[in-house]
Amino acid sequence: MSAAPGYNFAYLDENTKRMIRRALLKAVAIPGHQVPFGSREMPLPYGWGTGGIQVTASVIGPDDTLKVIDQGADDTTNAVSIRRFFARVAGVATTERTAEATIIQTRHRIPETPLREGQILVYQVPMPEPLFRLEPRVAETRRMHALADYGLMQVKLYEDIARHGHIAISYNYPVMVNGRYLMAPSPIPAFDNPKMHRMPALQLFGAGREKRLYAVPPYTEVRSLDFEDHPFRPPRAEAACALCGSRESYLDEVVTDDRGGRMFLCSDTDWCRQRREAAG
């Protein structure tokens, strides 16, 4: 498959790619630190993954195989259109199989199949600043990151425990990267947080509207914030997938009728399909 004529390879112009590439190298060198970049207008609106797309466009080459997921699914609108976009402007091969992909762009999930060296996971990030609900002033959050002053977040977790008896954050659960920077893992479910810890693949994060990107190098420590007497526990629905029977994967709850009928399904469609194929 070849790229459509009339576009530079992977859509972005070379100057933009160089700017993003310089920012990415610094992001990798300072794990978890948010690096500002000149986010461009893309042929889809902010909120549809423009940050992730710009990161992918700066990284991708003709030999890559791209997988795109939206909430774990390969076949939803956002995933299909981003996959088509890159097939068209970069002429790259695309796949729905996690193991075959060299670059995986994701909205709000980490695949269940463990990632390996040589793969890059690109997250679409709506809000890169983990402290923004606690401190709206950007200048102030920047200073807090400079001083590694994250007491405010610990207080928020403590207040959750005081009020609800547990830490009431089910997604975008804050993490410490390499023991230094507090980082928003993008709105992945807290269930996925442990997968970020010492992942063999490189993790890149792009926030298009907020114009910032950050990274977690391979094999880097990623700890979910918690307390000794209230350790982090990844939440999961107490059920099995109605299609493949999995009791380990992250489940979506699907309402099936208006009489209270519901079923649980694997959120990762590729993983669910693999399990069903293996079962025959």
Add this chain to the structure above:
Amino acid sequence: MSLAPPLSPGFAAPATEAQRCFRALLEAMSRPGRVRSLPAPAAPPAPLGPAAAAVLLTLADADAPVWLDAGPAAEAWARFHAGCPLVAEPGAAAFALATGAPPALDALEAGTEEEPHRSATLILQVAALEEGAGWRLSGPGIEREHRLAVAGLPEGFLAQWAANRRRFPRGVDVILCAGVRVAALPRTVTIGEQG
């Protein structure tokens, strides 16, 4: 009036070669101590080596001031192909490229506590790079330990590196180049002596 000698070419296919080059650099930076080969331009003006020249073409442009010590031919080449401003002081550069004795790490821009990404990258040409022996590297990007043997580093580099490591998140990142091969030392890496 004599004509200047013709410039040697840059990348033959800029978009794809810069991409392959960047991916190798991204790999090198995210797995410190792993040696990668770059698709390099044919014959950059000496003493500019192929890998160091490829790094310049991949990362430098009008927004990234460069300091280099490789003489007028290399300066003309960089100005034409990368379009980068050349600065006289290493401390003013986003990329400092040293073919001979490099500037001290603490003479380069290290960024601020709030903006540690506004720091320089030192592109350092060395005699040879070999995996599997020499230094013991640890830090983010390394599962247990990577070993890297570097020939031709200036004296006192390890002491400078230890000081660079201590001021994290401020600091300078280093890209080592030998021939077409590169390895990177992001500021997070701890270098243990060989043995």
